[in-house]
Amino acid sequence: MDLASILLGGLASGMVLFVVSVGLSVTMGLMGFVNLAHGGFAMLGGYAVALAMRHWGMPFFAALALAFAAVAALGVLLERTLYARLYRASELDQVLFTIGLAFVMIAGVTLAVGPESQSIALPAWLRGQTDLGFLRYRSYSLALIAAGALLMLALWLGFERTRAGAQIRAAVDNRRMAESLGVDVRRLFTLVFALGSGLAAVGGGLGAEILGLDPQYPLRYLAYFLIVVAVGGLGRVSGVFAAALVIGVLDFVLKVEFPKGGAIFIYALAMIILLARPQGLAGKRA
Amino acid sequence: MSAPLLETQGLQKSFGALQVARAIDFRLEAGARHALIGPNGAGKTTLVNLLTGALAPSGGRVLFDGADVTRLAQAKRVKRGIARTFQINQLFRGLSVFENVCLAVAERLGAGGTMLAAAGRRAEVIAEATRLVELLRLGADAGRRIDELPYGRQRLVEIALALGLEPRLLLLDEPAAGIPSAESHILLEAIAALPRGIAVLIIEHDMDLVFRFAERITVMVSGAIYAEGTPAEIAANRDVRAVYLGGALDA
Amino acid sequence: MSLREAAREYATRHRVRAWEALPWLAGLAAFFLFPNYLAFGTQVLVTILFALSLDLVLGYAGIVTLGHAAFFGAGAYTAAMLAAHAGWNEPLSGLAAAALVAGAVGFASGWVVLRAQGLALLMLTLCTMALLEQAANMGAAWTGGFDGMPGLAFRPIAGLFEFDVLYFRSQYLYALAVLFAGFVAVRLLVYSPFGRSLTGIRENVLRMHALGAPVRARQVRVYAFSAALAGVAGAVFVQANGYVNLAVLGLERAAGVLIILILGGYGRLYGAFVGALVYMLLEHSLSKAYPTAWQLGLGLTLMLVALYARNGILGLAAALRSRWSGR
Numbered sequence: 001m002d003l004a005s006i007l008l009g010g011l012a013s014g015m016v017l018f019v020v021s022v023g024l025s026v027t028m029g030l031m032g033f034v035n036l037a038h039g040g041f042a043m044l045g046g047y048a049v050a051l052a053m054r055h056w057g058m059p060f061f062a063a064l065a066l067a068f069a070a071v072a073a074l075g076v077l078l079e080r081t082l083y084a085r086l087y088r089a090s091e092l093d094q095v096l097f098t099i100g101l102a103f104v105m106i107a108g109v110t111l112a113v114g115p116e117s118q119s120i121a122l123p124a125w126l127r128g129q130t131d132l133g134f135l136r137y138r139s140y141s142l143a144l145i146a147a148g149a150l151l152m153l154a155l156w157l158g159f160e161r162t163r164a165g166a167q168i169r170a171a172v173d174n175r176r177m178a179e180s181l182g183v184d185v186r187r188l189f190t191l192v193f194a195l196g197s198g199l200a201a202v203g204g205g206l207g208a209e210i211l212g213l214d215p216q217y218p219l220r221y222l223a224y225f226l227i228v229v230a231v232g233g234l235g236r237v238s239g240v241f242a243a244a245l246v247i248g249v250l251d252f253v254l255k256v257e258f259p260k261g262g263a264i265f266i267y268a269l270a271m272i273i274l275l276a277r278p279q280g281l282a283g284k285r286a
Numbered sequence: 287m288s289a290p291l292l293e294t295q296g297l298q299k300s301f302g303a304l305q306v307a308r309a310i311d312f313r314l315e316a317g318a319r320h321a322l323i324g325p326n327g328a329g330k331t332t333l334v335n336l337l338t339g340a341l342a343p344s345g346g347r348v349l350f351d352g353a354d355v356t357r358l359a360q361a362k363r364v365k366r367g368i369a370r371t372f373q374i375n376q377l378f379r380g381l382s383v384f385e386n387v388c389l390a391v392a393e394r395l396g397a398g399g400t401m402l403a404a405a406g407r408r409a410e411v412i413a414e415a416t417r418l419v420e421l422l423r424l425g426a427d428a429g430r431r432i433d434e435l436p437y438g439r440q441r442l443v444e445i446a447l448a449l450g451l452e453p454r455l456l457l458l459d460e461p462a463a464g465i466p467s468a469e470s471h472i473l474l475e476a477i478a479a480l481p482r483g484i485a486v487l488i489i490e491h492d493m494d495l496v497f498r499f500a501e502r503i504t505v506m507v508s509g510a511i512y513a514e515g516t517p518a519e520i521a522a523n524r525d526v527r528a529v530y531l532g533g534a535l536d537a
Numbered sequence: 538m539s540l541r542e543a544a545r546e547y548a549t550r551h552r553v554r555a556w557e558a559l560p561w562l563a564g565l566a567a568f569f570l571f572p573n574y575l576a577f578g579t580q581v582l583v584t585i586l587f588a589l590s591l592d593l594v595l596g597y598a599g600i601v602t603l604g605h606a607a608f609f610g611a612g613a614y615t616a617a618m619l620a621a622h623a624g625w626n627e628p629l630s631g632l633a634a635a636a637l638v639a640g641a642v643g644f645a646s647g648w649v650v651l652r653a654q655g656l657a658l659l660m661l662t663l664c665t666m667a668l669l670e671q672a673a674n675m676g677a678a679w680t681g682g683f684d685g686m687p688g689l690a691f692r693p694i695a696g697l698f699e700f701d702v703l704y705f706r707s708q709y710l711y712a713l714a715v716l717f718a719g720f721v722a723v724r725l726l727v728y729s730p731f732g733r734s735l736t737g738i739r740e741n742v743l744r745m746h747a748l749g750a751p752v753r754a755r756q757v758r759v760y761a762f763s764a765a766l767a768g769v770a771g772a773v774f775v776q777a778n779g780y781v782n783l784a785v786l787g788l789e790r791a792a793g794v795l796i797i798l799i800l801g802g803y804g805r806l807y808g809a810f811v812g813a814l815v816y817m818l819l820e821h822s823l824s825k826a827y828p829t830a831w832q833l834g835l836g837l838t839l840m841l842v843a844l845y846a847r848n849g850i851l852g853l854a855a856a857l858r859s860r861w862s863g864r
Contacts, residue, residue, distance in 0.1 A: 034656065085844060091655065092601050093843045096799055099792060100839025107833035115829075223663060223788065230660040260682065261675030267668040271661055275649065278657035338747070364749030376747065378740035384543040389737045393748045397730040399755070404551035405730045412544050419540055429538030429546065451748065 004135050006253055012141035014248020015148025016207030020221075021228040022155065022240050023196020029172045029235020030192050033083065034091055036098040038200055039218035039225055040105035045071045045201020046213040047109060050118040060123045064205050068198040075197030079190050087189075102218045110215045117214035120205065140209060147206060151199075155237045168192060172235035173284065224251075227270045233280025242281060289352050291316040291485050292455055297336055297346035306332045308510040309346070314455065318485040321500035323493075325530055329509040330489045331373055334457050338370050339363045350455070364393075367454035371444045371461055373489075379433045383424055383443050386432060387415040390450030418446045421479070423472050438465040445476060456480070458488045462495055474498070497521070505530060551728035560810055564713050568706075575705040581817050582712035583774045586719050588798045588809035590766035593723060595795070596804030597732060598759050599739030600651070601659055603791055604666030605767060607646070610786030611669065612639040612768025617686050617781040618679060626691045628700075628776050632715065635772035636765040642669075643764020647757040663788075670786040685782025689775065700776070708777035715773050719766055726762070727806060735759055739804075796835075800842065802851030811850050 024038040048067035052058040058066065078101075086094050122140055130139040159165035171178040171185055179185050204213070211221060228247055232239030247266060254262030273281065292314040299307040307329050314320055322330050335341035337348060339360035347356045355363055378386050391414045392398050392405070405411070419428050422442045427435055432443065441464050448456055461477075462470055470492075477499060480486060490496050496503065496517075503520045505513040513526050520526055538546070567578055587609055594600045612635035619634060620626035650661035673680045680686070693699040698707040726732050737745045738752055745752050775781045784790060801812020824831040846853050 028656070034659070082840070082844075089843070089847075091659070092595070092799070093847050095601065095603070095659075096796075096847075097840050097843035099796070100836045100841075100843065103832050103836025103839065105836075107829050107836060110829045111833070219788070223667060226660055226663070230656055234656065258675075260677065261671040261673075264668055264671035264675060267664040267671065271650075271664045271668070274653065274657050274661055274664075278653045340747075360746050361749045361751055364747065370747060372747075376741055376744040378737055378744065380740050381736065382543060384540070384547060385733070388547060389733060389745075390748050392730050392733065393750050398734040398750055399731055401729050401731040402725055403730075404725075404728045405733045406548040406551045406728070408730065409548075411730075412548055416540060416544050425540035428540040429543035447744070447748065 005137065006256065007249065008135075008137050008141055008145070010249030010252035011148075011245060012138075012144040012248070013210055013252050014245035015144045016203055016210050017224065017228055017248050018148050018203075018241055018244035019151060019206060020200045020203030021225045021232075021244055022151075022237060023199040024225055025229040025232060025240040026168070026172070026235055026237070027189075027193050027196045028229060029233075030168060030175075031087060031189050033087060034094045034098065035083075036095060036222060036226075037101040037105065037218065038098075038196075039220075039222050040102045041071050041075065041197040042200040042204030042207075043109065043213070043215070043217040044074070044105065044204070045198075046120070046204030046208045046217070047113060047118060048201065049205035050120050050208070050213060051113070053121060060120075060126075064202055067201045067205050071201035072194040072198030075194045076190055079193040083193070084186075084189075102222075106215045106218060115215055117212055118208070120208045120213070122209070144206060144210075152237065152241050159237060164188075164191070169235075227266070229280075231270050231273050231280055233283030236280065236282035239280050239282025290314055291318070291351060292337070293349040294337070295347045295349070297333075297348060298344050299332060299336060299341060300344045306509050307336065307343075308508075310511060312504065312511065314485050314487060316454070316485055317482050318487070319499055319501040320485070320487045321496045321503045322487060322489045322506060323491070323496060323503060323530065324506035324512070327508075328506040330506055331459055332509075333506070334370060334459055334487075334489065337457060338368055364451060364453075367452075368457070369448040369451040369453035369455070370457040371448045371459055373459040373463070375437070375440045375444050377432045377440060377443055377447070380431060382429050382431055383435070383446075384415060384419060384428045386443055387418050387446050387450055388412070390447040391415050391418070394451045414450070418450055421449070422446050422476055438469055441465050442469075442472065442476075445473065449476075449480075453484060455485045455487070458486065458490075460489055460491065462490060462492045470495070560807070561713075561717060564716075568709055568713075572704065572706075575709040577817075577821060579705050579708045579712045579777050580774075581813055582709070582716050583770050583777070584794065584797065584813040584817060585809050586712075586716045586770040586773070587767055587794050588801070588813055589716075589719060589723050589806075590763045590770065591794055591798050592803055592806070592809050593726070593735075593759055593763040593766070595798065596808070597727060597739065598735045598756055600756065600760065602662040603659055603788070603795065604662035604664070605763075605794060606786055606788075606791035607662075607666035607669050608639045608643050608764035608767035609771040609774075609790065609794075610666075610673070611642045611764070611771065612636065613771030613775045613781050613785040614673060614680055615639070615768065616772035616775045617689055620689050620691060620775075621686050622679065626689070628691050628694050628711070631691070631776060632769055632772050635768045639768020639771065640761050640765030643767075644757060644761035647760030647764070651753060651756045651760065666786060666788070666791060670783060673783055673786055681782070683783055685780060685784075687780040689779045689781070691776050691779070700779070702779070705777065712773050712777060715769060719769060723766070724806065726759075731755065731758075736804075796839065798849075799847075800838075800849050802849030805848075805851045808849055808851050815850065 020042045024035060027033060027035060045067040048070055049063040052063040052066055053060065086097055126140045126143055128139055129136045130142050159169055167178065167183045167188060171183055171188055175185060224247065228240060228243045232243035250266050254265060290313040294310050294312045297307060297310040310333060324330055332341065336343050339358060343356065347354055350366060350368065378389065388411055391411050395411060397408055397411060419425055422445060424439065424442055424446065427439055432440055445461060462473060465473055477486065488499060500517055503515065503517055504511055505520065505526050507529055513520060513523055591605050594602060615635040615638040616631040619631055625631065646665045650658060650665065653661055674682055691700055694707060694711055701707050734750055734755060738755060742752060771785060797812040797816045798809055800816055802808035
């Protein structure tokens with residue numbers, strides 16, 4: 001495979017990682033909450049898309065929008081009723097709770113739909129290849145790259161230009177200060193959690209062809225989501241973006257060149273970065 | 287004159303553009319009874335953090351007993367004899383009062399690293415912990431968990447921990463804060479009973495305590511030393527009165 | 538409780554109580570009462586030892602790790618590779634070698650990762666384990682890769698007791714003996730001044746620094762000790778079962794032992810025993826028959842425990858006991 005193909009393939013994987021992980025980064029940065037069930041929201045979103053398309057004949061993008069809304073709503077429900085009780089709990093309790101939730105999601109999906117992996121039928125114009133002039137490449141991958149870039153832009157604008165975005169950034173940097181300045185941090189938590197889960201759902205649906213879609217999804221990719229978030233820096237969209245792309249490209253390359261155990265380089269790189277900069281690439285030093 | 291126990295030379299600390307300690311030259315003799323006063327935000331706790339090694343300075347030196355300890359880590363300074371209490375209690379909340387004090391005493395006696403003999407067999411640790419608990423009149427609460435105690439009594443445990451380290455320099459950060467006035471005499475007596483050989487530096491806002499305890503007072507304002515002298519000199523100093531004490535001492 | 542009582546309680550806490558003989562008597566009784574379940578029993582004993590090692594690090598020193606299987610696997614692969622490639626299949630010395638290797642890995646990784654806290658530390662422990670897993674996959678010539686190394690045979694223990702492939706008789710007693718030795722070591726450690734200082738580090742690290750304790754050195758020490766113990770558990774696993782594969786280094790095993798310890802009650806010495814027994818019994822009977830329902834039930838249980846029973850079964854028992862005695 002030539003360099004351009006590898007790069008594009010890696011970028012596409014990275015974009016999927018970005019879309020799924022950005023929500024996790026912001027919720028962890030804002031709420032300080034270790035949410036190991038985040039991959040479960042992505043999975044639920046993917047399943048929502050697959051089922052809506054198959055049983056209701058929904059077109060792809062409408063299904064994505066539905067998945068976003070449904071999972072975001074679920075996120076609001078879970079956040080208000082359950083997650084909120086553990087904000088002051090120890091890291092261990094949060095780890096335990098969210099592992100349990102992930103198990104429940106996995107089992108729930110298996111019971112409701114079955115253990116087989118699901119596929120999502122992409123719309124016709126996304127299948128096949130696109131001619132870029134210097135290269136013909138999978139349309140789907142190119143669309144993923146475009147979508148990820150657009151999302152990055154939208155988030156960046158949202159954080160930099162809107163009031164809510166400013167409040168979120170302030171609360172990530174210093175929650176108590178933000179509260180004393182009148183920011184309603186509780187509502188912010190819920191908003192961010194909903195947004196993050198919704199985005200994960202979209203990522204699950206968008207990325208189903210690359211990451212697959214089956215009940216084991218939440219735990220299979222957990223390590224990668226966490227690494228992207230930790231390496232990027234909690235609550236830093238630009239950091240998550242960079243980390244996701246780097247890891248996406250690396251992973252893609254390694255799968256081709258070093259299928260057996262090549263991921264060792266990713267883990268080693270993540271460790272080196274975390275040791276040199278425990279706050280992540282874009283994170284603020286504590 | 288012999289070298290002071292503690293000396294800082296040009297000690298300063300900045301966080302970015304914010305300077306919280308400016309060129310502080312501070313001296314403390316062995317056996318001193320010294321108070322550090324000043325308005326909130328003057329940098330008193332920062333100075334204590336710099337002295338104990340909890341904070342690294344941006345410039346200047348800290349000399350303890352003649353040796354330059356500026357780069358020395360906090361734990362090592364404790365071993366040399368610098369102990370402190372915190373403005374907000376830092377205790378082992380899930381453990382009992384007695385266990386808290388035992389931890390401090392065990393560290394001082396160098397027992398903390400022993401892996402194979404039972405802690406319960408260290409009679410000297412138990413005896414010393416018992417003595418300290420009695421000194422601070424905490425006997426009735428000895429077996430209770432820290433988080434079951436009222437804040438004032440927790441404050442006394444904080445002092446007991448520092449005393450358990452048998453320091454040569456004791457830094458008390460607002461020790462009376464949170465202790466109800468009915469019990470503050472226990473604190474006063476404990477401080478008065480400290481061996482003369484220990485140098486004691488107190489940060490306090492309670493002027494009653496300050497003037498009863500201190501033989502010398504340093505006033506800090508905006509990160510720098512504003513005035514220094516005996517209690518009488520400080521009380522008579524008009525600038526200090528204007529900046530900090532207000533009319534409180536006219537009575 | 539008066540001062541005298543508090544001092545006396547402190548001075549005698551380490552004394553062995555009569556009921557502490559019960560687990561071992563039960564273990565021996567099981568050998569005679571359940572001769573057809575000794576293979577399962579051996580797995581339980583190995584898991585208890587593994588969970589005990591995790592308790593040192595998590596329950597006592599307060600280090601949250603998702604990667605403790607790194608050391609279990611290090612010990613397992615040491616014993617396996619020595620037997621398969623160096624013809625060194627004497628079990629007791631294999632245990633010692635596994636302890637040394639796993640302890641060294643623990644010391645090195647602890648020295649490196651314990652400078653971090655919070656999420657960064659959690660990730661570093663996870664990455665260390667994943668790194669080893671990938672390395673084991675890469676070095677398939679040595680480790681057997683994904684399929685692992687089946688069919689490992691070991692010499693009789695102390696030259697006398699042969700490994701009994703059918704009924705696991707000697708394996709069970711071997712595991713019980715190793716667990717006993719490991720437990721004695723852990724118990725001594727926990728009640729030592731070092732062990733007490735670990736509790737201090739867990740409760741308030743800032744204060745421990747301010748007491749002059751060399752915090753990081755202590756953390757690395759207990760991490761290495763715990764790693765060695767986990768390595769011993771891994772070696773017993775390999776010797777008793779006669780195989781090894783990548784699963785010994787996997788997230789499933791690491792998360793599993795974490796769950797077991799928390800369910801039983803961490804920081805309580807016997808939580809490992811209770812947790813492993815209860816969890817594995819339930820899993821053995823339920824998960825084969827109704828795997829999805831088992832996972833659902835387990836997930837719900839974990840959520841409930843995190844919300845209402847964070848100190849596990851032993852914690853609940855202690856709370857009930859103090860409620861009844863009216864304190």
